[in-house]
Amino acid sequence: MTLMRTLLCSVYRSGFTLLLGLLLGTAALSAHHSFAAQYDADKPITLSGTVVRIEWTNPHFHFYVDVKDDKGAVTEWAFEGYPPNMLVRQGWKKDVSLKPGMAVTVQGWRARVEPHLIAAREVTFADGSKLTAGPPAGTGGQ
């Protein structure tokens, strides 16, 4: 690598870091609202259960999953993710990818107030396949 190229890389990375810092700090990754006000990036969670219903709506889709705890008690958890336009770009198909009765494992982050609400990041299906369901944890405002 020549000196010129090294310098260019270095300048590029510093600019990138500055921009990334600015944009991450401004919740640019959230689809339409501030992630950080509603969700806590320090509270990642992974849950498994059975899909109850799906709201394929804007500006975010929601789906609900019955999750059984150690004692056998079932709680319905709500998951929020991308709008349909972004889901389709991630490979989702309405009424096909996710259906009531399906067994899923969902990774995401817990809400600050609602005890059973999660910002969904990734859904793993029974056959092991995965689909991205929402943006990475933003740190809006921080």
Next chain:
Amino acid sequence: MKTHHAAWMAIAIAVVSLSGAPSAQNTTKAKPAPRAANGKPDLSGIWIATGALRLMAGEAEVAAARQSDIDEGRPAPRTEPPPYKPEAEKQRQYYLDRRGIDDPMARCLISGVPRISFRPLPFQIIQMPDQAVFLYETHHAFRVIPTDGRPHPEDVEPSYLGDSVARWDGDTLVVDVTNFNTKTWLIGVGTVHSESLRVTERYTRDSYNTIRYQVTMDDPEVFTKPWNAEEIFRLRPGERIREYECIENNEDLQRIEKLLQNESVFKRPSN
């Protein structure tokens, strides 16, 4: 004599390399920008900013795009910190402390300029001889921008996207945007402005695949000097603008109301 000549050539090449001038050894030649029938660069296409590339294609493609920038000698986009006056900076910090809960976008209000350019969804430019149409998937917003150098109309009133007129400066389309309302943030959380805001956008298609976007936000009421930001828009072949509807099931409104009843839940801890 021949050896002498070769030595001088070697020194000359080394000096050129050290001086930072791009050389054929270091950079790959980028495919040139297409031109419209009138000779101007054609900005037409579907474009995405870095945030959109990250969400739509993932980190690997972001890294590949950045590597192609380096290979083709394209400087990294740089964004300055906002040069706010103390009072406006206090306002921005207030919104940052509240972690963006007051974001006009969370209430489905249209993003202004330039924020809409940085959103993580694609936009399309359709360039015609005397005007360019910008179609944003974000908010399903559009701008119809005269490019013949005409002045702003007189019957405008303050609006979210402001009023845009443009002219060509060589191969760069320069868009002058004025007549903004104060209901938008400029780029990120809490980036407030006044009705005196004037935005100058510069669109340069510096290769077939990229537009260099340079934007200056001038607002003497809130800034000590104009604020400069940059981005690289990347061509996204095969992509299309899809529907974006915001209000249909915006549960944020109820959730935000709940959160606002107890600020300590979401506010940043004070130092």
